Amino acid sequence: MTADPPPDDGLFEEALDIVIRLQNAPANPVTLELIRHWRARSPQHDAAWREAAELHGMAGQVLSDQNVGGAMPSRRVVLGGMAGLAIAVGAAVHGPEAWLRLTADRVTATAEVARFQLADGTGVILGPASAIRLAAGGRVDLLEGAACIHMAPGGGRSFEATVGGLAVRASDAAFSLSRESGILSLGAERGSLSVTTPPGAGVRVGPGEWLRLDEATGRLERGRLLPGQFAAWRQGQLVAEDETVAAVVAQIRRWHSGRIIVAAPGLGARRISGVFDLNSPLLALEAVLHPFEARIRHLPPWLTVVSTI
Known part of the structure; x- marks a missing residue:
């Protein structure tokens, strides 16, 4: 044929x-x-x-x-x-932004990184096209995108955060959270994290470790952070370690003003590792897709289509 x-x-x-x-x-x-x-x-x-x-x-x-x-x-x-x-x-x-503005307390735009402090002095860095909700009791819920949370050392108090089905409790810690294309991730730069995963199992994440959960399959992965990997998006970099193409493209999309559609069955589930420059999102997209011989079409003014045809 x-x-x-x-x-x-x-x-x-x-x-x-x-x-x-x-x-x-x-x-x-x-x-x-x-x-x-x-x-x-x-x-x-x-x-x-x-x-x-x-x-x-x-x-x-x-x-x-x-x-x-x-x-x-x-x-x-x-x-x-x-x-x-x-x-x-x-x-x-337009839809996600409109919905997030109705339900979130903080929202960032494409390629915007915002820094602010909570009432208790905890520092938050919110990644591009991301949103958080400040819940009762000081808990932070990451609704979309990525966030980095720095608790003031020596406070002796606990702090709670959630992303999807992951609930995090920390004390004197610095950690990151992200939600990208159905993949929930967190990493600890300082301190230990007590994490509750669906359907209620407890996991400990120590300094220099990361944890990743696939919302669709329930697959849980763990590993050690590479040098410079922790919340690398703060410096405009994406450090991927055996991540799905869908999750990596979702991160790049937050730095690109247009829409990126992956129209290639199975491509999103493929795995990739590497370091990519988020300040040049389309070049980063090309670098991600190069090993898979995918084709990128730019349809002005806002649409980019990825296919294997």
């Missing part, structure tokens, strides 16, 4: 333009006929359409080959699919 030839960027952009035209006239038989003729011009045209349709399907309803290449799609299917795309992409850019 012969593989489809890879579409070039020009054809891919043409295919996306046709998707937009279909959105504007979902039941127009002229538009549907145009799509059929465009796809039939060459195998490259058809491959470009399939990839554009796959990207559309990730966001909402799948625009299937049967819908576009064969029988005329129903108005409900097309409108539902296009609405899904518009809502999902819009929510990806």
Whole structure:
């Protein structure tokens, strides 16, 4: 069986333009006929359409080959699919920020690192595109992104924080928390952390150690921090040690003003290690994806698509 030839960027952009035209006239038989003729011009045209349709399907309803290449799609299917795309992409850019501003006490913008103190003198550094909620009793809940917490030495008091299903209790400690693409992480620079993991098991994390939990699978990993790894994002660096591509791309995304979509099945679960410069997010993205021969397409002004086609 012969593989489809890879579409070039020009054809891919043409295919996306046709998707937009279909959105504007979902039941127009002229538009549907145009799509059929465009796809039939060459195998490259058809491959470009399939990839554009796959990207559309990730966001909402799948625009299937049967819908576009064969029988005329129903108005409900097309409108539902296009609405899904518009809502999902819009929510990806604006939705999380709007939701976080309603539920969080502190929110940072893309590429912004904020430093502030809590009422008890604890120092907090909040990473880009991140949010925390200050709960009752002084507890800090990390809702999204990354945070670094420095307790004043010698205070003799305890401090509580959460990220997803992980609950942390510390005393005279400096530690980091992060939540990236379903991966919960924490690391201790100073002091020891008492961590409660789902479904209630207790784990001790000592100075110089890290812990990582996959929310979907419940897989728990532990290890030693590499030199310079602790909250390296404070210096605009990403130090990854056997992390998933999805989690690494999620961290890069917080430094990039546009939207990055990984449209390659299975790629997000692959593992990678390395040091990447977050001050040049697209170059960092290229470096992350280079070992996997993934293809990056930039669709101005705000969309970057990663695929293996």
